Each structure stands twice: as C-alpha cells, then as structure tokens.
Amino acid sequence: xxTRDIIRRSGRSLKSAKGRTILTALAxxxxxxxxxxxxxxxxxxxxxxxxxxxxxFDPAELFVAADETLFGQANSTKxxxxxxxxxxxxxxxxxxxxxxxxTEADIKKLSGTEGVEKVREDISVATRYxxxxxxxxxxxxxxxxxxxxxxxxLAGATPADFDGSNVILPEGFLQSLGFASxxxxxxIQLMVSISKSLSPAQLxxxxxxxxxxxTPEQSSxxxxxNAVTEELKVIAVSKKPITSRPGTELYLxxxxxxxxxxxxxxxxxxxxxRKYNFVLVKAEDGSDPAKLKIVQQRIKDLxxxxxxxxxxxxxxxxxxxxxxxxxxxxxxxxxxxSVFGIINTMYISVLQRTREIGLMKAxxxxxxxVGRLFRFxxxxxxxxxxxxxxxxxxxxxxxxxxxxxxxxxxxEGNKLLIFMPLQVFILIVVLMVISxxxxxxxxxxxxxxxxxxxxxxx
Amino acid sequence: MIQVADVGKIYGKGENLFTALxxxxxxxxxxxxxxxxxxxxxGKSTLMHIMSGLDHATSGEVxxxxxxxxxxxPREVDAFRATEMSFIFQSFFVEANQTCYQNVILPLExxxxxxxxRRKRVLSALTAVGLEEKVDTDASKLSGGQMQRLAIARAIxxxxxxxFADEPTGNLDSSTGEVIINLLFDLNKKLGCxxxxxxxxxxxxxxxxxxxxxxxGEIVSQSGGASTxxxxxxxxxxxxxxx
Numbered sequence: 235x236x237t238r239d240i241i242r243r244s245g246r247s248l249k250s251a252k253g254r255t256i257l258t259a260l261a262x263x264x265x266x267x268x269x270x271x272x273x274x275x276x277x278x279x280x281x282x283x284x285x286x287x288x289x290x291f292d293p294a295e296l297f298v299a300a301d302e303t304l305f306g307q308a309n310s311t312k313x314x315x316x317x318x319x320x321x322x323x324x325x326x327x328x329x330x331x332x333x334x335x336x337t338e339a340d341i342k343k344l345s346g347t348e349g350v351e352k353v354r355e356d357i358s359v360a361t362r363y364x365x366x367x368x369x370x371x372x373x374x375x376x377x378x379x380x381x382x383x384x385x386x387x388l389a390g391a392t393p394a395d396f397d398g399s400n401v402i403l404p405e406g407f408l409q410s411l412g413f414a415s416x417x418x419x420x421x422i423q424l425m426v427s428i429s430k431s432l433s434p435a436q437l438x439x440x441x442x443x444x445x446x447x448x449t450p451e452q453s454s455x456x457x458x459x460n461a462v463t464e465e466l467k468v469i470a471v472s473k474k475p476i477t478s479r480p481g482t483e484l485y486l487x488x489x490x491x492x493x494x495x496x497x498x499x500x501x502x503x504x505x506x507x508r509k510y511n512f513v514l515v516k517a518e519d520g521s522d523p524a525k526l527k528i529v530q531q532r533i534k535d536l537x538x539x540x541x542x543x544x545x546x547x548x549x550x551x552x553x554x555x556x557x558x559x560x561x562x563x564x565x566x567x568x569x570x571x572s573v574f575g576i577i578n579t580m581y582i583s584v585l586q587r588t589r590e591i592g593l594m595k596a597x598x599x600x601x602x603x604v605g606r607l608f609r610f611x612x613x614x615x616x617x618x619x620x621x622x623x624x625x626x627x628x629x630x631x632x633x634x635x636x637x638x639x640x641x642x643x644x645x646e647g648n649k650l651l652i653f654m655p656l657q658v659f660i661l662i663v664v665l666m667v668i669s670x671x672x673x674x675x676x677x678x679x680x681x682x683x684x685x686x687x688x689x690x691x692x
Numbered sequence: 693m694i695q696v697a698d699v700g701k702i703y704g705k706g707e708n709l710f711t712a713l714x715x716x717x718x719x720x721x722x723x724x725x726x727x728x729x730x731x732x733x734x735g736k737s738t739l740m741h742i743m744s745g746l747d748h749a750t751s752g753e754v755x756x757x758x759x760x761x762x763x764x765x766p767r768e769v770d771a772f773r774a775t776e777m778s779f780i781f782q783s784f785f786v787e788a789n790q791t792c793y794q795n796v797i798l799p800l801e802x803x804x805x806x807x808x809x810r811r812k813r814v815l816s817a818l819t820a821v822g823l824e825e826k827v828d829t830d831a832s833k834l835s836g837g838q839m840q841r842l843a844i845a846r847a848i849x850x851x852x853x854x855x856f857a858d859e860p861t862g863n864l865d866s867s868t869g870e871v872i873i874n875l876l877f878d879l880n881k882k883l884g885c886x887x888x889x890x891x892x893x894x895x896x897x898x899x900x901x902x903x904x905x906x907x908x909g910e911i912v913s914q915s916g917g918a919s920t921x922x923x924x925x926x927x928x929x930x931x932x933x934x935x
Contacts, residue, residue, distance in 0.1 A: 235801050235802050235804065236801070236804055239801040243801070246790065246794070250789040250790075589785055590785075590787060592785075593779075593781075593785045594798070594802065595746075595770075596744075596746060596773070596779050597773065597774060597778065597779070597798065597799050597802050598770045598771060598772070598773035598774025598775070598777075598799075598802050598803065599770065599774070599802045600767060600770045601766075601770075603802075685746050686741055686746055686747055689781065689785070
C-alpha cells in the first residue's frame with residue numbers, strides 16, 4: 235500500500251472510533267496545552283527582558299559599583315564594619331546599611347583603565363516638586379539621558395548633542411501640567427524645586443544662633459529657604475514608557491551634564507557629594523564580548539564590582555528559565571501519562587480490528603504495511619492531541635494576554651505570551667513521533683497476526 | 693492453472709502432532725469451477741489456505757500458472773495474492789462503517805493500482821454485482837445479501853485470475869444464497885476467472901465443474917470432469933500446450 239493510502243485509511247479508522255480517539259487525544263492535549271503556554275511564556279518573558287535591556291542599555295557598557303551589596307550579594311548575617319566616609323542609608327526593606335559609593339577619584343581611576351572609552355554616572359535626582367506657571371505641584375524624578383535609549387517622541391526632537399537645561403517630558407505629565415496636546419508643551423519652561431542639603435557647618439551655625447526650626451511650619455519654611463528652583467525647557471515629549479522598565483514611566487529625562495548639576499545641588503556639603511551608586515563604563519569595541527570581558531576583568535582586579543548587560547540579562551532569564559522548567563516538567567509528565575493511554579487505545583484498536591487485519595493480509599497487504607497502518611493511526615492521535623492542545627493554548631493565551639499585561643504591570647505593548655508558529659509546529663511533530671513510538675508494540679502485534687487466525691475471529 | 697502436488701500439512705509437535713492434510717494432489721484448470729466439499733475438520737479450509745498461500749504446506753508444492761507458491765518469499769506471496777487472487781468469506785468481512793466505495797477500493801490500494809484507474813474499476817465492479825446505486829452508502833446499511841455482493845465486488849475489482857470462496861452462502865437464506873450463487877457463476881463465465889469454493893451447500897457444489905470430497909485430510913472422491921486429479925491435470929496440461 236502506498237503511504238498516502240495508509241495515512242488516509244488510518245485516519246478513517248480513527249473516525250469510526252471517535253469517542254475513544256478524542257478521549258485519548260485529550261490526554262495529550264492537556265500536556266500540549268501546558269507546554270504551549272510554557273513555551274509562549276518563555277518567549278514572552280525573554281522578549282520582555284531583551285526589550286528592556288536593548289532599549290535601556292548599551293551592550294558595550296558595564297555596570298560598575300564599589301559595593302557588592304548593589305549586585306544583590308549583601309551578607310545580612312554578618313555585621314558590617316562602619317566606614318566614616320559614607321553615610322548610613324535605609325534599604326527598601328528598612329534595613330540600615332552603608333553603601334560604598336563610587337567617588338570622583340574612582341571615576342578617574344576607571345577612566346584611566348586600559349580599554350575604557352568613557353565613564354558616565356548613573357544619576358537620578360529626587361525633586362521636591364515639578365510644576366509650571368499656574369499649575370499644581372507634582373512629585374517627580376529626574377534622570378540622566380542614556381544615549382542607548384531611543385525614546386519614541388510624540389512631539390519635538392532630541393538633538394544629537396542633547397545638552398543644557400532642557401528636558402524630555404513623559405506623556406503622563408501632559409494633562410496634569412495643563413497641556414492640551416504634546417505640541418503645546420514644546421518650548422515651555424518647567425519649574426523644578428530641588429532641596430539643598432544642609433552642610434554640617436550650616437547646622438552648627440543654626441544651633442549656635444538658635445534658629446533651628448522648632449515647629450512643622452518653621453521646618454517647612456526652612457525647606458523653602460533651602461530649596462532652589464530651576465527652570466527646564468521642554469524640548470520633546472516622549473510616548474510612555476520611555477523605558478520599558480516598569481516604574482520609570484514618569485521620569486523626566488535631562489542631559490547628563492544637567493543631571494550632574496542638579497545632583498550636585500542636592501548633595502553639596504554632604505558625604506554623598508559627587509558619589510554615585512553606579513557608574514556605566516563603556517569599553518572600547520565593547521560590543522565584542524571578548525574585549526568587554528577583558529575590560530571587565532581589569533575593573534574587577536581594581537576591586538570594583540562589574541557586571542555586563544549580558545550577565546544581567548542572563549541572570550534574569552535564568553530565573554525565568556527555572557520557573558518555566560517546572561511548568562514544562564508538569565506538561566511532560568502529562569504527556570508521559572498520555573503515552574500509556576495511546577498504547578492502551580492502540581491495543582484496543584488492534585483487537586477490534588483483528589478480522590480487518592486478517593482480511594487485508596489475505597488480500598495481500600504486507601505485514602510491514604499493516605504495522606504502518608497502526609503507527610499512522612497513533613500518529614493521527616498525537617496530531618489531534620497536539621493540535622487541540624496547542625489551539626486551545628494559543629486561543630486562550632491571545633485572549634488573556636491583555637489581562638495578564640495589566641495584572642503584571644508589564645507596560646503597554648508588552649505581552650507575556652508570545653506564540654511562535656514554528657515552535658507549535660515542532661511541538662506537534664514531536665508529539666506525533668512520541669505517539670508513533672507509543673503505538674509501536676500494538677502495531678507490531680498487528681503486523682505479526684496470523685491471517686488465518688485473524689479471519690477466524692468472530 | 694493451480695497444481696497442488698503431494699501437499700501435506702502437519703500441526704504441532706511430538707505427542708500433539710496432528711496431520712491435517714495427507715499427500716493432496718489436485719489440479720484446477722483456468723476458468724474452471726471447483727467445489728471442495730467435506731465435513732468440518734476434513735481439511736478443506738486448510739487446503740484452500742495452502743492453495744492461496746495464506747498457510748504453508750509442511751510438504752509438497754503448490755504451483756500457480758507455472759510459479760511455485762511454496763518456493764516464494766513471504767513478500768512475493770503477498771504481492772502475488774494482491775494481484776492474482778481474491779477471497780470471499782462466509783461472514784462477508786466488509787467494513788460496516790465504511791462506504792461501499794471505500795470497501796471495494798481496498799484491494800486496489802493494497803496492489804498499488806494507480807489512482808487514475810481506481811474509480812473506474814470500483815464503479816464497474818459495483819455495477820457488476822448490481823450495487824451501482826450504493827456507491828456512497830455505508831456498508832452497515834446493506835442487507836446480508838447486499839453485503840456479500842459487496843464482498844464479491846471487492847473480490848473482482850482487481851481482476852484476479854482466481855477467486856477463493858469460503859462458504860459464500862453460509863450466512864444467507866436459501867433465496868439470497870441462490871442469487872449469490874448465480875452471480876458467482878455469471879462472473880466466472882464473464883471474467884473467465886477460476887473459482888475455488890469451499891462449501892457445505894450441495895446446491896452450490898453441484899453447479900461446479902468439479903467436486904472434490906474430502907475426509908480426514910484426504911481427497912476421498914472427485915466427480916465431474918476427470919476421474920482423478922492427476923488425469924485431469926495431464927489433460928489440461930496437454931490442451932494448454934496445444935494452445
């Protein structure tokens with residue numbers, strides 16, 4: 235018999251046992267469903283991480299910190315020796331700690347390291363408030379422009395030499411600051427209030443003269459006195475989010491020089507003056523991973539912590555991978571369980587069709603072809619299960635994507651579940667192969683049946 | 693021309709040894725009709741199975757149209773059966789949940805007949821048995837007689853030279869059986885194929901050219917045509933050589 239005829243005949247015999255076939259296929263479908271969604275989630279999560287990384291970071295840059303805590307390697311079981319050159323800070327969890335920051339001397343040292351092209355500080359400035367003439371005051375963060383970012387603009391333009399007291403305003407501020415359209419905001423001066431830190435000398439002087447604030451009102455008045463108001467001109471309005479990183483949607487982006495200036499104002503006279511948690515070190519020809527690695531090692535040898543964008547990416551995708559592995563494991567268990575279902579179903583099929591097998595053999599069908607008939611039947615079951623499972627997975631996934639995106643706060647335009655047709659296709663093919671293997675013993679039984687015995691069966 | 697020479701069949705080993713056939717000699721001329729008659733256990737079915745290559749003889753030889761079936765490899769026997777022979781069974785063995793068309797096309801698929809020829813051949817086979825209006829009807833909707841006619845259509849669709857019929861009327865009432873018998877002999881005449889029938893049905897047996905009576909694995913008598921198989925074989929051989 236020709237393969238095509240065998241495939242058609244095996245499909246037809248499945249049709250005559252619809253209930254049994256569909257139930258067996260459904261068992262496979264459960265596993266396929268889980269695997270389809272796992273693969274899709276894996277695609278989506280990887281794409282999300284990659285998007286964040288490529289949209290926010292230059293692969294030729296290294297994150298460099300002086301303190302290992304910043305890369306999540308804090309040792310909270312061992313007391314940390316106090317270092318008078320750094321202030322104490324509170325972490326998000328409320329733990330008191332000290333963070334060794336990168337100083338100007340460190341930056342000089344890093345800049346002088348062989349293979350380093352440029353060092354830039356990672357600056358974000360907490361403002362007191364942001365406003366404009368006649369509008370309410372809003373809390374806001376100012377961050378330094380990162381040349382690796384290519385913000386999508388709704389109005390205006392970012393000049394190649396983005397400099398001076400200019401700002402890229404995120405779309406989210408438009409309505410609050412009373413702009414009717416993105417175009418209206420261009421060229422408008424924003425007022426940004428920044429607190430100056432009191433230097434120890436100033437505090438001493440206040441203590442001496444007895445002008446230290448006593449009431450909340452006095453304290454607030456002093457804060458006003460201590461604050462400077464800076465004007466920033468809007469040159470562009472960015473579509474949210476400027477980064478795909480959740481939490482940064484409302485950052486006001488200013489040139490690095492401006493961020494430095496504002497940061498200096500807030501920290502002048504304190505222990506944190508011109509000290510940074512992170513700097514970004516760009517390596518010469520750093521897009522070549524081998525060269526980047528050499529520079530990274532040199533920086534580590536100087537006693538700094540350095541992590542490449544790729545490592546950060548791998549760190550994130552590894553976590554995702556482990557979680558995915560667990561779900562995929564359950565899917566595989568379901569498929570292994572369904573293999574026994576296929577074996578059982580195929581044995582029943584062979585038993586039910588003993589006489590038909592006898593007839594086909596009497597009519598001259600070769601044993602090999604009889605075996606193939608049943609293996610194709612098993613493949614059909616695998617195909618059905620795979621198709622049902624992945625179809626349900628894809629439909630459900632596409633339907634749920636918007637909900638998942640809002641629930642997880644992934645940001646507009648991001649999807650957790652990304653389905654790749656090729657992956658689904660390969661999955662189904664693999665399932666068909668597994669089914670054929672599961673149908674091996676029953677099909678061998680069929681091919682070895684003695685036609686005379688088979689024809690005698692009633 | 694089927695020549696069965698000195699065929700024996702032994703089942704089992706040692707104490708369980710059972711001899712189903714003793715030294716059978718039989719020869720069937722092309723286009724003739726032969727009825728193998730006997731009680732159950734007489735070895736008539738075994739003989740038919742060996743003649744058709746479904747079973748192997750323990751000794752002796754079966755030669756069909758000059759080719760020794762007993763010397764062929766299993767694969768060659770399969771191919772030979774697919775192209776030269778076909779079968780009709782007592783319980784029809786039609787696939788109830790397939791259409792008549794799908795039932796009849798099976799031998800063509802097995803014999804790898806080209807797709808272009810299939811439809812025409814199936815339709816003409818169904819027409820030959822009077823089922824031309826049931827082409828797309830499920831076999832389950834047919835009566836017993838129609839099912840056997842469907843089985844006959846399946847048997848003739850690939851134009852075999854030999855049709856083996858195992859109790860073709862065994863499951864039919866006498867009037868339906870009559871119709872089937874007439875059909876078989878009509879086809880034998882029209883198509884010129886050899887018909888070997890294993891049967892209890894004396895009405896069917898007497899209509900054959902030759903009746904072979906079997907008992908306990910031996911041919912006890914043979915009537916119609918030549919008095920002995922050997923004699924008939926020589927006769928037919930002679931006449932064929934003359935052609």
